[in-house]
Amino acid sequence: MRRIITATVQNRSGVLNRITGLLQKRQFNIESISVGRTETESISKMTLVVEVEDNQKLEQLTKQLNKQIDVLKVTDITDKAIVARELALIKVVSAGQLRNELQGIIEPFRASIIDVSKDSLSIQVTGKPEKIEALIELLRPYGIKELARTGMTAFLRGHQPQSAELPSYSLLNR
Amino acid sequence: MKVQTKPGTAPRIETKTGADLLVESLIKQKVDILFGYPGGAVLPIYDAIYRARESFTHILTRHEQGAIHAAEGYARVSGKPGVVIATSGPGATNLVTGIADAMIDSLPLVVFTGQVARGVIGTDAFQEADVMGITTPITKHNYQVQHVSDLPRIVREAFHIASTGRPGPVVVDIPKDISANPCEDEYDDNFHLPGYQPNIKPNPLQLKKLANALETAKRPVILAGAGVMFGSASEELRKFAEKHSLPVATTLLGLGSFPGAHPLALGMAGMHGTFTANRALYECDLLINIGARFDDRLTGNLEHFAPKATVAHIDIDPAEIGKNVTTHIPVVSDSKAALQSLFYHAEFTSDHDDWLQHLSDYQKENPLWYKNPAKEMVPQWLIEAVHNITNGNAIVTTDVGQHQMWAAQYYAFEEPDRWVTSGGLGTMGFGFPAAIGAQLAKPEETVIAFVGDGGFQMTLQELSVLQERQLPVKVIIVNNGALGMVRQWQETFYEERYSESLLQIQPDFVKLADSYGIQGYRIDTQEEFIDLLPEVFSYNGPVVLDCRVLRQENVYPMIAPGKGLHQMIGVKP
Numbered sequence: 001m002r003r004i005i006t007a008t009v010q011n012r013s014g015v016l017n018r019i020t021g022l023l024q025k026r027q028f029n030i031e032s033i034s035v036g037r038t039e040t041e042s043i044s045k046m047t048l049v050v051e052v053e054d055n056q057k058l059e060q061l062t063k064q065l066n067k068q069i070d071v072l073k074v075t076d077i078t079d080k081a082i083v084a085r086e087l088a089l090i091k092v093v094s095a096g097q098l099r100n101e102l103q104g105i106i107e108p109f110r111a112s113i114i115d116v117s118k119d120s121l122s123i124q125v126t127g128k129p130e131k132i133e134a135l136i137e138l139l140r141p142y143g144i145k146e147l148a149r150t151g152m153t154a155f156l157r158g159h160q161p162q163s164a165e166l167p168s169y170s171l172l173n174r
Numbered sequence: 175m176k177v178q179t180k181p182g183t184a185p186r187i188e189t190k191t192g193a194d195l196l197v198e199s200l201i202k203q204k205v206d207i208l209f210g211y212p213g214g215a216v217l218p219i220y221d222a223i224y225r226a227r228e229s230f231t232h233i234l235t236r237h238e239q240g241a242i243h244a245a246e247g248y249a250r251v252s253g254k255p256g257v258v259i260a261t262s263g264p265g266a267t268n269l270v271t272g273i274a275d276a277m278i279d280s281l282p283l284v285v286f287t288g289q290v291a292r293g294v295i296g297t298d299a300f301q302e303a304d305v306m307g308i309t310t311p312i313t314k315h316n317y318q319v320q321h322v323s324d325l326p327r328i329v330r331e332a333f334h335i336a337s338t339g340r341p342g343p344v345v346v347d348i349p350k351d352i353s354a355n356p357c358e359d360e361y362d363d364n365f366h367l368p369g370y371q372p373n374i375k376p377n378p379l380q381l382k383k384l385a386n387a388l389e390t391a392k393r394p395v396i397l398a399g400a401g402v403m404f405g406s407a408s409e410e411l412r413k414f415a416e417k418h419s420l421p422v423a424t425t426l427l428g429l430g431s432f433p434g435a436h437p438l439a440l441g442m443a444g445m446h447g448t449f450t451a452n453r454a455l456y457e458c459d460l461l462i463n464i465g466a467r468f469d470d471r472l473t474g475n476l477e478h479f480a481p482k483a484t485v486a487h488i489d490i491d492p493a494e495i496g497k498n499v500t501t502h503i504p505v506v507s508d509s510k511a512a513l514q515s516l517f518y519h520a521e522f523t524s525d526h527d528d529w530l531q532h533l534s535d536y537q538k539e540n541p542l543w544y545k546n547p548a549k550e551m552v553p554q555w556l557i558e559a560v561h562n563i564t565n566g567n568a569i570v571t572t573d574v575g576q577h578q579m580w581a582a583q584y585y586a587f588e589e590p591d592r593w594v595t596s597g598g599l600g601t602m603g604f605g606f607p608a609a610i611g612a613q614l615a616k617p618e619e620t621v622i623a624f625v626g627d628g629g630f631q632m633t634l635q636e637l638s639v640l641q642e643r644q645l646p647v648k649v650i651i652v653n654n655g656a657l658g659m660v661r662q663w664q665e666t667f668y669e670e671r672y673s674e675s676l677l678q679i680q681p682d683f684v685k686l687a688d689s690y691g692i693q694g695y696r697i698d699t700q701e702e703f704i705d706l707l708p709e710v711f712s713y714n715g716p717v718v719l720d721c722r723v724l725r726q727e728n729v730y731p732m733i734a735p736g737k738g739l740h741q742m743i744g745v746k747p
C-alpha cells in the first residue's frame with residue numbers, strides 16, 4: 001500500500017543521510033522524498049511517499065523514523081484531508097507547428113510553457129501526482145525528451161487541528 | 175563557564191582550546207577511564223589529556239578494536255558509558271566493529287574520533303575517512319563538531335543520549351582544527367533535545383490488560399532479556415515471578431537477570447537453549463517479554479514461535495515492539511517502572527502448579543547433557559569446574575563460538591551484570607578485551623575470559639595491557655584446535671567438509687603469555703585442571719590457561735536454522 005508520511009526534523013547536518021540510510025537499511029521502498037525548510041527556523045519537513053506491504057511494516061517505518069534523535073514528529077497523513085502537490089518539468093519534442101496543439105492539451109491542467117526552442121518545448125505543471133501522471137501520458141505520444149519531478153510535498157488542510165495537536169503515531173496514544 | 179577573550183584587552187586570560195573544553199567536559203561527566211590510541215588528528219586531544227593526566231586513567235590498548243571492546247566490557251558491568259578515543263581514518267575505521275557491536279547489544283559508549291581539519295574535509299586528505307557516513311547506520315546518534323563552542327554541549331548530549339533510554343553508542347567526530355584552536359566564543363553546555371524523550375513510564379491501561387491476561391493465564395512464562403539489567407530490575411523481576419509463580423526463561427544477553435539456580439529458572443532459551451525453556455515458550459498461553467528483542471537466534475522459525483500465546487512485550491524502545499512478533503499487549507517502558515507498577519495492577523497472587531510441574535518434569539527428563547570420559551577435558555565439564563571453584567560469582571566474558579554457548583549453558587549466574595558476551599553481532603575478538611574493561615570497572619572482582627583458540631588470536635595483542643596494568647584477568651582458552659562452531663555446522667549441515675575451519679598451526683600460548691611476562695599453563699587432563707585451579711584463582715595477577723579440550727565436541731541441544739523451538743535436536747545423548 002502507498003502511504004504519505006511527513007516528518008518534521010531538526011535541521012542538523014547528517015539528518016537526511018540518517019533517514020535515507022535507515023530506509024535503505026530496513027529495506028523500505030521509497031517512491032519519492034522531498035525536503036525543505038519550514039516556517040520555523042532550524043526545522044525542516046520531509047514528505048515521504050512509500051510503498052509498504054502491510055500495517056506492521058508501516059508501523060516499523062514510523063517507529064524507526066521517530067526513534068532518530070533529530071526527528072521531531074512523524075505523521076502518516078494518507079487518510080487525512082490533505083493538500084498534496086508535486087511539480088514536474090516536461091521537455092517535449094516539438095516543431096513549432098505543434099505548439100498550438102500542445103497548448104490545447106495542457107490548458108485544462110493549468111500547466112504552462114516555460115521554455116521554447118527550435119525543436120523542443122518545456123512545460124511546467126503542478127498538482128497531485130495523479131494529475132501529473134495523466135498529463136505525462138497525454139504528452140508521451142509527442143516524444144518526451146526529458147522529465148524531472150520534485151516528488152510530493154503535502155500538508156493537512158486548514159480546517160483540521162493545528163499540526164502540533166495531531167496524533168502522531170505513538171503506542172501511548174492507543 | 176564563560177571565557178573572556180576580548181582581543182587587545184590586557185591582562186588576557188589564557189584561552190582554552192577545543193581539546194581543553196573536551197577534557198573539561200569529560201571531567202564534568204565523571205569519566206575516570208579512557209580507552210584509546212593516539213594519532214595525528216587527535217594529538218591536540220592527547221596533549222590536553224597529558225595536562226589533565228591526574229584526572230583520568232588512559233588505557234592504551236594495542237589496537238583500536240581492543241579499546242572499544244574494552245569500553246564495552248566496562249560499560250556492561252559498570253552501567254556507565256565506556257569512553258573511547260581514536261584518531262581519524264584508520265583509527266576510526268578500526269572502531270567500526272565495536273560500534274556496530276555496541277549498537278546491536280545496546281551498550282552505552284561515547285566514541286571520540288579525530289578528523290582532518292575542517293578546511294580539508296572532503297578533499298581525500300591524509301587519513302581522512304567519512305566517519306559520519308560510515309557510522310550513521312551503526313550509532314544511536316553521531317556528531318561532527320563544526321564550531322568549537324558547540325563542543326561542551328555536544329559532549330553532554332552525547333553522554334545523555336548514550337546512557338538514557340535504550341543505551342547505545344554515540345560518535346563525536348572532532349576535526350583537528352577544532353581541538354587545536356582556542357575557543358574565542360562564549361559557550362555553555364545547555365542542551366534541548368525535543369526529538370528525544372526516552373523516559374517513558376508505562377501506560378496503566380496496557381498494564382491493566384497485562385494483569386488481566388495474567389489472572390486468567392494457565393501457562394504463563396516470562397522471557398527476560400538484557401533490558402531487565404539495563405533497568406536494574408532484577409530484584410523486581412524475581413519478586414514478580416515469585417508472587418505469580420511465573421517460570422523465567424532468559425535470552426543469551428539476559429543471563430543473570432534472574433538467579434540461575436532459582437526453582438522458577440528455566441535457563442537460556444533459543445538456538446542452544448535448554449529444552450525446557452524452549453518448550454515453555456512454545457507451549458505457553460501468555461508470554462511476557464521483558465526487555466528482549468525477539469532476535470531470530472531466540473525465536474527460531476517465527477511460524478512456530480509461541481503459537482498459542484498472548485504476547486506482552488515490555489520494552490523501552492517502541493520500535494522493538496511488534497517488529498518480529500505480533501504483540502497483543504505493548505508496554506513501552508523502562509523495565510523497572512513497568513514491574514513496579516505491575517505489583518499494583520496485579521494484586522492477586524497466582525499459582526500454576528500443573529504448568530510448573532509439567533515444566534519440572536521436562537527439566538528432569540531433558541537436562542543439559544554431555545558425555546564425560548573422566549580423563550580428557552570436555553569443554554562443558556571445564557566450564558562447570560570453573561563455575562564450582564568461583565561459586566558462580568565471577569564476572570565472565572566470552573568470545574564467540576562453541577565455548578560461548580557452553581559458558582552460557584553451564585556457568586549459571588546468581589547475580590546480574592556479571593555476564594559479558596557479544597550477542598547480536600557475534601563478534602570474534604570481543605571476549606578478551608571486554609574482560610580487560612570489566613576488570614578495570616571492577617578491580618576487586620574475579621574476571622574470567624572464556625575464549626576460543628580462534629577468536630583469542632583476533633585480539634590477543636591486548637596481553638600487553640594485562641602485563642602493563644597487572645590486571646588479574648584469567649584467560650581460559652577453550653582450545654579445540656578449530657573454529658569449533660564453524661566446524662560443527664560443517665559437520666552437521668555440510669557433510670563433514672571442514673573447509674578452512676581446522677586450526678592445524680597455533681602459537682604456543684604458554685610461551686606467548688610468557689613473552690608478555692604473564693603466567694601461562696597448558697592443561698591436557700581433568701586432573702591437571704582440578705589441581706591447578708585453586709592456584710590460578712588465588713593468584714592476584716593475570717593468567718593464561720591453554721586448555722586442550724576434546725575436539726569433536728558439539729553444542730547441544732540445538733535448533734537447526736529454519737526450525738521451530740519445538741524441533742530441537744541433540745536433546746538426549
Ligand SMILES: Cc1ncc(C[n+]2csc(CCOP(=O)(O)OP(=O)(O)O)c2C)c(N)n1
Nearest residue numbers: 575576577602626627628629656657658659
Ligand atoms: C569476526 C568474526 N569472524 C567470523 C565469525 C564466524 N564464526 C563464528 S564462531 C567461529 C569459530 C570460532 O572459533 P573459536 O574462537 O576457536 O571458538 P570455538 O567455536 O572453537 O569455541 C567463527 C569463525 C565471527 N563470528 N566473527
Ligand SMILES: [Mg+2]
Nearest residue numbers: 626627656658
Ligand atoms: Mg576453537
